[in-house]
Amino acid sequence: MNKSIVKPLGKNVNTYLRKYGRKSPNYDSGCPCCGGKPHKHGHYKRTVVLKHSEHRIPIYRMKCSVCGITFSLMPDFLIPYHIYAxxxxxxxxxxxxxxxxxxxxxxxxxxxxxxxxxxxxxxxxxxxxxxxxxxxxxxxxxxxxxxxxxxxxxxxxxxxxxxxxxxxxxxxxxxxxxxxxxxxxxxxxxxxxxxxxx
Ligand SMILES: [Zn+2]
Incomplete structure (x- = not known):
């Protein structure tokens, strides 16, 4: 299951990369499925296209320690499954x-x-x-x-x-x-x- 949680993680790609280029955001809410406590579960890179430039940014994944689902923390300047900001x-x-x-x-x-x-x-x-x-x-x-x-x-x-x-x-x-x-x-x-x- 590839669920995304959209969060305000920076107002644009630059602020996002400055804050989360190398480390995952903290995620204090519960698992979206069962409410259990999730832990950090690596990241993947994805492309984001802005008005005049293209970037690669890390998207961080979490895994629930109770039900086992994984989900991604998506900055809100992105829409899941769209490469354009x-x-x-x-x-x-x-x-x-x-x-x-x-x-x-x-x-x-x-x-x-x-x-x-x-x-x-x-x-x-x-x-x-x-x-x-x-x-x-x-x-x-x-x-x-x-x-x-x-x-x-x-x-x-x-x-x-x-x-x-x-x-x-x-x-x-x-x-x-x-x-x-x-x-x-x-x-x-x-x-x-x-x-x-x-
Ligand atoms: Zn869960």
Whole structure:
């Protein structure tokens, strides 16, 4: 079984490598299956692709001393099974849905000395996997907004051109209510939404 637990382990690849390049993060929670005490169980290397560069980073594994399952501690700038960092996917989503950019334009923005950028097919796959979440997210987000402010102005929801734009406006408003001092989450809105909706 190859389970991943996504944790905030550094806001980007550099901070992650500085902290965990050579040693495993501490994991104090119980086993995700049985609640037993897990111990460190080596690591594997995986590729992570950022906006303009590619890196190899260690992903640490844990093994439960009670039920014996192994699982990985995944930094939250990654999504399990995706080599692209969340920031690249999130940026693709914004550029496509909010900025109305072409796939070619988006891809060129992610090129680097040794990188060609994600293919149109890959980007389309990201967008369609997010579509499901976004459809579920909008009504949920409106309920959250009303919990914070029962008199919140929702007039804008009547004339928003797409569900994506509604999600975008909603997220910014929700974030401003929860964290009035900071303009946006340093690791991106997608992981934040994921955590909220769990
Ligand atoms: Zn266990």
């Amino acid at each position: 969340v920031g690249v996917m999130e940026s693709t989503w914004y550029q496509r849905h909010i900025g109305c950019r072409s796939f070619g334009h988006i891809r060129r923005g992610f090129c680097g000395p040794k990188l060609n950028g994600p293919s149109k097919r890959t980007m389309k796959r990201w967008l369609s996997s997010w579509k499901k979440n976004i459809d579920r997210y909008v009504p949920w987000g409106i309920r959250q907004l009303l919990l914070y402010d029962p008199f919140a102005d929702l007039q804008w929801t009547r004339h928003t051109p797409s569900v994506e734009r509604a999600a975008f406006t909603l997220t910014k408003r929700l974030w401003r209510m929860v964290y009035p001092e900071s303009p946006y989450p340093f690791y991106g809105f997608f992981p934040w939404i994921n955590q909220l909706m769990k």
